[in-house]
Each structure stands twice: as C-alpha cells, then as structure tokens.
Amino acid sequence: MDKLHVKLQVNGKPVEALVEPRLLLIHFLREELGLTGPHIGCETSHCGACTVDIGGRSVKSCTVFTAQANGAEITTIEGIEGADGGLHALQEMFREHHGLQCGFCTPGMITRAWRLLEENPDPSEAEIRQGMAGNLCRCTGYQNIVKAIRAAADARQAQQEAAE
Amino acid sequence: MTEQSPVDLDRAEKLQGLGCRRKRVEDARFTQGKGNYVDDMKLKGMLFGDFVRSPYAHARVKSIDAEAAKALPGVVAVLTADDLRPLNLHWMPTLAGDKQMVLADGKVLYQGQEVAFVIAENRYIAADAVDLVEVEYEALPVVTDPFKALADDAPVLREDIADQKEGAHGPRRHPNHIFTWEQGDKAATEAVLAGAEVVAEEMIYYHRTHPCPLETCGCVASMDKVNGKLTLWGTFQAPHAVRTVASLISGIAEHNIRVVSPDIGGGFGNKVGVYPGYICAVVASIVTGVPVKWVEDRMDNLMTTAFARDYWMQGKIAATKDGRITGLWCHVTADHGGFDACADPTKFPAGFFNICTGSYDIPTAWLAVDGVYTNKAPGGVAYRCSFRVTEASYFIERMVDILAIKLGMDPVELRLKNFIRKDQFPYQSALGWEYDSGDYHTAMEKALAAVDYAGLRREQAERLDAFKRGETRKLIGIGVSFFTEIVGAGPVKNCDILGLGMFDSCEIRIHPTGSAIARLGTISQGQGHATTFAQILASEIGIPADAITVEEGDTDTAPYGLGTYGSRSTPVAGAATAMAGRKIRAKAQMIAAYLLEVHDDDIEWDIDRFVVKGAPERFKTMTEIAFAAYNQAIPGLEPGLEAVSYYDPPNMTYPFGAYVCVMEIDVDTGETEIRRFYALDDCGTRINPMIIEGQVHGGLTEALAIAMGQEIAYDENGNVMTATLMDFFMPTAVETPTWETDHTVTPSPHHPIGAKGVGESPNVGGVSAFSNAVNDAFRPFGLTHAQMPHDHWRIWRTAQQLGLHG
C-alpha cells in the first residue's frame, strides 16, 4: 500500500511524515513522534485514555487514522501548559486534589478537561461528570477528578480576574 | 510522648511524616504525560509479538500452517508449541502448583488461548501475520458449568493429567477435579445445624469478573547475547518472583536476569500472574537476539489474563431463635478454568476464604472448597482483595442478611448481637485465624449514627407504603455490610508462593548531607508508595519525606520482596520500612552520643534529632548525624549509615469497616441509583488520609461495577460475551456517585506502626453493601437472595418473579 505524506501541527510544531494510511493516530503520536503521554486503554473508543485535541475537539486517537488528521492541529498532554509556560491549572489541581493514582488515565483526562474548560469555564458538578463521561478511570472513582477540574476552573477564573 | 511545643509541631510538620495529607510525588510526571509505562518503551531494533488465539473453547489442534505468515515481509518468526518443546517451555508452572500451556500443545481449553506467537517488525505486520496463520481445529464438547464438569460423563478437559489421582493440593476425585480444601470441624458443625433452632440456607454465586486495569499486561524482553543477560521490563506486581520463576523455568541463572517494573497503569491482581506472553517474548528475544515487546489488547486481556471470583458458595447458618449465631457451614464449587493458575499462597488453594466467619463470633464452622476445571480462562486472582477474601466477605454478609430475614430481625441488630467483642481480641476464629485487633461495635454504631439508620428505615417503610398504594414504582434498599479483611500475607511459616516466603523488605541509605534513598521489594500501581513510604520513614528517622527517594521495581537494585497485591505493601513492606528506619536510628543514636560526648542512654529521640535528656539545648539533628557517619572515625562503629530489613510479619492484619448503601431501585426498568454511600474504614494507623480516601473511592467504584453488572460471561459454547468495554461494565463519572468516607482507628498491635492496609477494603466491603441493598429492597416481597450482578435485566427479573409487574 502506498504511503501517504502527511503534514500536521502537533503541540504547535509542524510535523511531516510518510505513513501507512491505516496507521492509527495514537500509534503515530506514540511511536513515530515519541509522544507517549496519550495511552491505549481499550482500543474500542470507550476509555478515553488516548484522548487528544484535534482542531478544538477532544478525540479518541485510537479511532482516528493519521491520514484523517492530515492538515490538522493537534494538542496532546505534552502540549498542555499554563499561561506562564509552567504547569496548567488542571495539572496543579489534579495533584492538589489527588485526582490520579496509577496515572494511566490522567493524560486523557486532563486533555479532555482542558477542552471542557475552554468551552465551559464554569461547569457545575453535573456538567463536569457529563463532560468527562468519555474517560474511564479504574483507580480514583472520579470524585477527586471532578473536584480537581472544578478547582482548576476556579483557579483559572482567579487568574483571569487577577490579570484584569 | 511528652507535649510538644509549637516549635516542635512546626518541626514535625516539615517532615511530612505519618498521618499527614502529603501530596504525591509521583503526580508531577503523570500529569504531564511523562510516565514511563511498558508500552512507552522503544528499544533499538525492537520487534513486536502477537498471538494467534483459539476461537474455540475446547478443541483439538490438528495442524498449524504458518508458511503464509512467515512469508509476509516484516515477519521474523512464528513460534508454536513444537518450537518451545525442545526448550521445555511449551508448558509452564502456574502459581497454584499446576502447569499451563504456553502455546497450544495438541488442544485448547478456552476461547482466546494462545496457539502461536508471531514476531514481526511492528504491531501492524504482526496483526496481519496472525490472520495468515492457518490453524485446523476439531471442536470438542464444551463445559462451562463447574457442576456439569464433575458429572460422570463430562468431557475430560485436562487429558495430560486425566489419570493423576493426586494433585498439588491432595487427592482428585474426577478428571476435572483439582482439589478439595477443608477447614474446620465438619461433624461438630453438622451437629450444630441438626440441633439448631433456626437454619438459613442459600446458594450464593459470586460471578466471574476481571480486574481490568486501564493498562493491559505487557512486557519487553531483551536478551543480551554478548554478556548473557536477560532484562525483562513488564507490568509485574511481583518483579522478584517473576525473576525467580523466569530463572527456574528458563535455566538462566538468576543473577543474569534483571526484571524491571516501570510505571504500572493499575494492577488490581491482574498483574500478579505469569502469562504465556512473557515466556514467548523471552524466547523470542533469545531466538532473534533483539528486544521483543508483547502487549495484549483489551480483548486479549479480558479473555485470557486473570479472571477473578467465579465461586459457587453453598451456605448454611445456624442460630438460636433470638439471633445468636451458633454455626456456619460452607461448601464452595470453585471454577478455575482450564488450568489452575490461581495466585494464592501455596498452602491456601482457596486463598484466605476461611475468613468467611467474618466479623462474628461463630463458635463452630466448617468449610470445603472444590476446585474444578472448565473451558474458561485460567486465573483466579485477587481482584483488589486479599486472596478470596472478597468472596468470603460477600458470602458471610449475604448469609447474615438471609438469616436476619429468617429470624424476622433487622440485619444490623443481628450483626451487633454477634460481633466479636473488643475484649475478645486477639480472637481465635473457628476456621483457624487469629484476628489481631478490632472494635466492631464502635465502628458500626458510628456508621449508624452518621447515616441516621433509624431514619432511613422509616423513610424506606414510607416508600414501601407509597409503592403499595401505587404512588411510586421505586423502592429503597438499604445495604449494610460489616467486613473483616485479612491482609498482609504473610508470615513465612504458613505463607509462600512457589516456595518463596511472603516477607518483604526495605533497604535504606542515608546520604552524607542528610537525604536518603529507600528501596523496597514492592511495586506501586497507583497506591503512591513513593509518597507514603517516605512518610513512614520521615517519622522514623526525622528526615523530611521530601528528602527521601523511594525506589521500587528493579530487581538489580531493590532488595528481594514478594510484591504488591493482597493489600500487603503497608502491612509487610511498610513494616520493613519502619524496622529498617529503626535500625538507622539505633546507629544514629550511637553516633549522636559520641558527638555529644554522653552515654547512649543519656540521649533520647525527638522528632528529627537526639537530645540530651534534661538538656534540650544539646542535640544532634539527623542531618548532622548523617554527615558525621561519613566524615568522622567513630570508635567501634563502621562508617556509613545504611540498613536493610527483611520483615516477616508475625501475623496478618485484620482491617475492618462498616458500609451503608442507600439505593433507589426502579422495579420496572431495573435501573438503580446510589443515593448515598457511607464507608467507615478502620485500617489501623493512617499513614496518609488523602491516599486512603482515594483508595476507598476507587475501590468502591470497582465494587459498584462488580455488584451492578461487571462480569465475564460465557455462552454455552464457551464464547466470551463480554470481551470489550462496551459490554464489560465499567462505570463512568456519570454512573458513579459521590462517596462519603469516615474512619475509626484501631491499630494493629503487632505491626511496628500499627497500620493494617486499606487498598482493598472498599472492594471487599463494597460489593456486599450494594448487593445487600438490592436484596433488602425486595425483602418485604419475600425475596431472600438474588444473584449478582444486579444489572437492569436481572433486577427486573427479580421484580417480575415477585409479581411486582402486575
């Protein structure tokens, strides 16, 4: 099968590669680009461990061909950071509120929560739970994840108010 | 301890020692996607292995044709049993004293069984090659029911041992029978039952499920032919045991094997076992001379590695009319699948199921467990529980509720009446355990007060009336469970796995500038060992937790240990850590005395320093002592400050807890909603409350999943019906309620810091609380017991059978 020439932006950097059309995006990111933050948990688009942001949408990258992402802008956990280049409020708050244990779901969780807060900066608990329903966690029971996301929303608001 | 001044408190706080909500040191890397899990590894020239798996649950393998696969560009080799036979690796020993095929040797015994191993340049080519391997099967009759497996005319599953009358755990009475394990006094128990005023009887099934950590199992094997060293990275909950087993079965000397567990994405028992994938990856690396990775996909994981439970528990419980329990009888038919690969201590083929007298003072009891082969996957691991304790706890907590129905009593009243009293500890149970400590009445009463139990029962009664009047279709179920766990395996005198005593270890080195590294024989899979073990040490040796590195998982550097499962890390390795810390402190005391020019006995320990008694201004801090250990010649003492402790626990620890679940049940749709869940845990001394609460949240969520729908189901042909996360129930944030946690503290008297372990309690106690709630809701309509899982249709069926659908 002919390889395909793809060009995309990953975490703000241009990337070009020759790939098999069937190469799944998750494998491209992890194995070709060495971005091993997004994980593989189920491979059937149920767990969300592989979540990355493609053009402003949270997407399960185990269910996307790299070919489909040709021309897209992709953000993975490795590209998520705070305004000052340090840790993002979500990263801080996941630690602060013990929102992770084994850490395997965490990159997908944070990447998804990042988009959620972009779209809804002030979510209720129910909105957080619904908004995170595409991400499974085996360890935490979600309670502290929900708390961490809410706390990150508060922190971001506080930051914005301080900036104004 | 004397009262501390504010300055002291400040000093103590800086240490971030025992009892504080220390933030986890692991998190910074995980939240930035910088974890290092096995599938993240990429070594030069690394190949990828994948299995051809059997679509049949029971079949003869007539032939395997791998020519087309081998011809595919990028395929390096295809291994079958015939290739492993000369190495004697086509079978491997299991942890339970049985043996298991690494690759199908003439037949297959369960769907998904490994038939051939394809080695290719990458996982895409490997998958293509798997499709090209042609296997000819001859289907054989399938048995998935352990009772049918013991019938006279049942097909013989294990032809290799069909004639063996003696198994690893005693006599076998049928070709499909594995063992009978008996505890307690049968005659006495039957006499109690015969003379009892009241006897309740039930068959309780704890269905087959799976630990299903978010990361599947996998490894990378790398045989360095130049120096003869094998390195094996993998998702191992017990890296040292893997090294020993690998050495024993491969013949490679143990010092030439290095096993490394990198970050592990959850284990819950799934990663205790030894799987064909590990063996094949090792062989493949030996054959090809380059590193070989094997990582199972989710279907492989759910279908083949490590199921849990699958116990049919026949119970009889005897009592007086006023509710005093007098005897317990239990017979378990244990479905072990095609090979007996249970991960239990050698002398305990049914694990610690004999904790099934639970939290109650039951004078007479008898238990027998029959292990049976069926055409299902092997495993039988402790899914977030100590060896079969979840099954035992579920059994007794259901039996007590069922007895309460028979007696017309409230289930809590019956429990309070039969709890082992505080003054009875240490308590000798009828089935052979010595419970270390407990205060069950206090815990139960605290829980009842917290949830306003009487008020809940009133509300439930009102709802029932409204239901009967036709005003609502929802019932309330109140599930109470009071569990006693048995964790911290275990004393070497009776606990070993493959002959390896179940001690654990810690090695500490204090650096000259007063920081330290501690290495342990355990391995964290999310429990936060790097955080909590440093806390234990901080309190023991007065070095801030932040200045202590905790390292685990590399057999070349860590002291020997049996790993992390069965909630054993805190009870065993935690104790080893404290003991090693104490050895450090003992030497530090001698150094301090020398520096202070006083006698050893004239100084005392104070948080982070030794102080001259009566002269608090004269002291040496641990930092000063550490420096002195390396730069001063102290008469009679070797330089340096290091210690190792191998801790062989004198007993298990017995955490306990009281859980209350309030559930709304729609009798029409079978849907349920957890309105409230209160969990009181007593795990003895609390090392880090934040981490304990997190463990409880997670364990309860797993318990919720198991009780309400999570199962590995087979059809009559042995096909796995629940092989993806579509059908294998894992609740999302939407189905998961908010958990309430609480605690009492009853330290373990024999543990150096009194800690008991908590990681698994919520699974052990949670499942029965949910199940009791479902059953409780239907109690007024005559239900005594409905089997799990309580998914929608099964709840509907219960309501249907009780005539609630008009």
Next chain:
Amino acid sequence: MIPGNFAYHRPADVAAAARLLQEHGDEAQLLAGGHSLIPMMKLRMAQPSHLIDLQDIAGLKGISRDGARLVIGAMTTQHELIGDALVAAAVPLLREAALQIADPQVRYVGTIGGNVANGDPGNDMPGVMQCLDASFELTGPGGTREVAARAFYEAAFTTARAEDEILTRIIVPIPKPGSGYAYLKQKRKIGDYATAAAAVLLAVESGRCTSAAIAMTNLAATPVFTEAAGAALVGTTLDEAAVGAAVAAMLAAIDPATDNRGPVEFKKHVAGLMLRRAIAEAAGRAGRGTA
C-alpha cells in the same frame, strides 16, 4: 486490534467522491466520523481496500432552514447538532436524541450522516428520523434522489442506499409549533447503545391528539416505525386505553434479540416502558411552546 490496509482518498467534492465510489465498487467505503467504521475495521469485521474520507467536502456540512424543512448536511457532527440554535428551536427532538448518543468525544466526530447511513440497529438517529418522517438525499451516478427514512432500512447494515450513492443531506420536516416530543433511551451506562429507546412526536389540540408518530431503536434488525402505534393515539385524549393500544401496536412490531442487555422478554418490557414514558413526556410538552 489493528485494521487491515487500504488506500486513502480525500475528495474535495461530492462528484469526486462519487467517482471514487464508482471506480472501486464494493472495495470502497465512505468514511465520515469513523466512529462506527473504524472500530469495525480494527476488529477486521470491515476490510475496505479504499477509504473515501468525506471531511473536505464543504457541501456536506451545515444546517439550514428551507421553508418548513430543516436541511442537515451529512457531515454535521452530533456535537454541532447539539450546539445549533436552529435545531434546538425547530426540532428539539434531534438535540434531545443527540445528547444521548455515546459520549462527548464520540459526539465531536460522529456525524449524523454516518449515524443514519450505518444501518446498525443500535444507532439512535435512524429511529428518530423515522419518527420525524425525515428523508435522506442520496447522490449517485444517476443524480440525486430522496428516500424516506421510513423506507430506508432493510435489514441490519442493509439500507436502500446503493453502493455507489452518497448520503448527502438529511431533510427533516419541521414539526408544527407546540408539538410534543421525547426521546427516551434506557442504557446500561454512558457510551452504551439502547436497551430500548422510544422517539415520540405528537400534537395536541384542545386536549385531543391530532397527530402522532412513534419509532423505536435497537429492538429489531432495523429501527421500528409503525403507523399503527401513532394512529392509536390520534383522536384520543392520550388516555390509558389509547396509550395501551399504541404500546400494543409497537410491541407487535418489534422483534428484539437476547444480548448482554437482557433477554427478549425484558427488552419487550422496557420497550413498553420507554414508549409509555416517552408518550407521557411528549404529551406534557405538547402545547407548551417547547417545540
């Protein structure tokens, strides 16, 4: 779970896509959001040699109003549908259903066209479309035709769409203002397909039901629409007898299969319940200006 290989095409317009379809026949498959197709490919239950990705075709995007009809481009995602003000105002039933599909990630990429073209009885939109009496615009070598949703589904994964046709637009008649609607779906968890789901659209004038349409999901090899179920409600006050008759008509039409969600008997029971509840919900909304 690794898919087989294929050639990847990304045509810029419908005509080019149609040509590719024609050229490669049954070797080719259209790719929309990929969230039904790619999982099938990973299980190797689908092994197309050519994948024709529709994402660049601007003409397949967008939602607009054309008189009394809402016109939805096939490549509109569930997420876009949920966020669209026009949909929320004109056909809130669509939004209600879309919100119950899968999870946020899947809804960002899963398209309405893929959902209705897929032919999986588990998909929610087909039943909803039948309830709404929508039709699908199909474009093929012979030009464009419209097929009613109610006539589109032939068997599981078999539809009236010819191999060389592309489903380009979905045309939904906008219900009369004040219509009552509901989509009720019982499922085991977020991300699950329906155990049973009911779509109901009805109108009530002076206490009497003047029109009603009912369809159900995942209770047969195709979505189930039956004229009789709706007809049983028309002209009634939506009293118990009428609802009972509608449910009976629907139960006669469904043919559920046993699976992990439960046995046939349970499915039928839940089907009846969902339908009753959906009718009640729709009736409650009717005339309240919610439609």
